[in-house]
Amino acid sequence: MRLVECVPNFSDGRRHDVIAAITAAAREVPGVRVLDIESDPDHNRSVLTFVGEPEPVAEAAFRVVARAAELIDLNTHRGEHPRIGATDVVPFIPVSGVTMPDCVTLARRVGERIGSELGIPVYLYREAATRPDRYDLPNIRKGEYEGLREAIGTDPDRAPDYGPCRMGPAGATVVGARAFLIAFNAYLNTPDVAVAKKVARAIRSSSGGLRFLQAKGFLVAGLAQVSMNLTDHTQTPLAQVVEFVRREASRYGAQILRTELIGLSPQQALVDAAQWYLQLDGLQRDQILENRLYAAETAAPPPGEDPAALPVHDFLGAVAANTAAPGGGAVAALAGALAAALAAMVAGLTLGKKKYAGAEEQMQAVLRDAEPLRARLTESIREDSDAYAAVMQAYRRDKADPERATAIQSALIHAAQVPLDTARLSVQAMELARLAATLGNANAASDAGTAVLMGRAAVEAANLNVRINAAQITDAGRKEALLQGIASLREQAAKIEPEVLEAIGQRVGLG
DSSP: OOEEEEOOEESOSSOHHHHHHHHHHHHTSTTOEEEEEEEETTTTEEEEEEEEOHHHHHHHHHHHHHHHHHHOOTTTOOOSSOOSBSEEEEEEEEEESOOHHHHHHHHHHHHHHHHHHHOOOEEEEETTOSSGGGSSHHHHTTTHHHHHHHHTTTOGGGOOSBSOSSOOTTBOEEEEEOSOOEEEEEEESOSOHHHHHHHHHHHSGGGTSSTTEEEEEEEETTEEEEEEEESOTTTSOHHHHHHHHHHHHHTTTOOEEEEEEESOOOHHHHHHHHHHHHTOTTOOGGGSHHHHHHHHHHSSOOTTOOGGGSOHHHHHHHHHSSSSSSOHHHHHHHHHHHHHHHHHHHHHHHTTOGGGGGGHHHHHHHHHHHHHHHHHHHHHHHHHHHHHHHHHHHHTSOTTOTTHHHHHHHHHHHHHHHHHHHHHHHHHHHHHHHHHHHHSOGGGHHHHHHHHHHHHHHHHHHHHHHHHHHTTOOOHHHHHHHHHHHHHHHHHHHHHHHHHHHHHHHHHTOO
C-alpha cells in the first residue's frame, strides 16, 4: 500500500473547538486516517498526524490549511513556539510504497494550490526547497509572523514560492517533504530559562553541537524546557541527545526532571534508546514480541519498515522470497554498505597503534567519512525497493489515465537514479578502503581488500539496474546522462580494484 504521512503544525493549542474543527477537516476525507493530535497550551501550538495514500493525504492537507485560515488569526496569537502562519508547516513524509521525490511532487502541488486558491504565501522547505537557504525551517521563520509581514512585500529574498507577496491574518505556510522527525522536549528542574537556552545552544547543530538536531530553550509551566527536533534519529540517536542535555544541564547545577515526546516516533528510535541504556548490544528486532508476532502473521516486515532494518537472516529470507523486491539493487546497496563498514573497521583497528602513528590522521578521516557513507548506502536498500514499487504502481495505472505515461517515466528515472547513487557511494567506499589497505593495520589488509571487492561488486550490480531502467526512458538527454554516469563510475572502480589488491599483496607478501 502507498502510504504518506502528513504532520501539519497549527498555531493554536488552547482552543479545543478550533483544534477539533481542524482535525475534523482531515477526518472528512475518505481514505485518511488521523493517528494523533497533540496540543501544547504554553507553546500555543497543535500537531496533527494523519496517513493515507498520496491523493487523499494531499486533499486533507489542503482542507486543514483552509480550515485553520478561517479560525486562527496570527495578529492575536501569542505563544512560545516560533511561527509564521495559522498552519505553520505542512511536511509530507514517505512511509511505504512512495519515494521522497513523490513527496516533493506532492508538497509542491499542495503548496501551489494553497497559494492560488487560498491566497496564502507558501514557502517550500527541506527536500522540496527551491533554494538552498530555504532547506532549513528556521531560516524561513526568521523574524516570525511579525517580521515576515513587514518584509514579504519589499525584500525579494523573502518572496514566497507560491501565493501573494502579502500576508493576511492566516500568515504564511511552509510546505515540504522530509524524513521522519522526532519532536522531543526535556524539562529541567529549574525555572531559569537561561539555562535551557544555554543547553540548547550547546547541543544544536547550528551552534556546532550534534548533527541533525535543532534546539531552543523556553519557559514552560514554570520550568526551563529544552525543545528539540531530531531530523535524522539514525544519525543522531535519542539516547545520545538525552545524555548531551544531561551533561550540559549539570554544568549549571540543573538536572533533567522529565522528558516528553510530541506526536509520534518511529519504533526503531525507541528501541535504539532502550538498547543503548540497557546495554543490549546484541538485541535483534525479532526478539521483540510484537515484531515476532507480526512477522509470523504476515511473513513480512511491519508497514513502513525498510528492508535494511531487518536482521540479516530475515533480509536474506526476504531476498530469497518469490517477490521482486528487495532484489539486485538492494543487494548492491548492501554490498556497498559492507565495503564502507569494513573500511571503518580497518581504520579502527589502526588507530592508537604506535606502529601506525604516521597514519593516524588518514585513519581518522576514513573513520569519519565511512560512517555516513555506510548509513547512506543502508538507506539505499530501502530506496531501491521503494523505487521498484513506484514503477510497478505507475504501470498499474489505468491505461486511459492521461498522466500514466508521465508517471511511468518519472518512476523509471528515479529507479535508475537510485542505483547510480549506490554506485557513486560505493566508489567512495572503495577509495576509503584504498587508504585503509595501503596505510592501515597490515593484519587487517585482507579485510580492506574484501571492502574493495564488495565495493566493485556493488558498482557492477548497480550498473545492471541503471541500464535496465534507462532502456525504457524516452528522454534521450536524461537517458544518456544516466548511462554516462554509470560508465564513468565503472571505470573508476575497475581502476581502484587491481591497484589495491596489488598493494595488499606487496604489504603481506602474497604471491
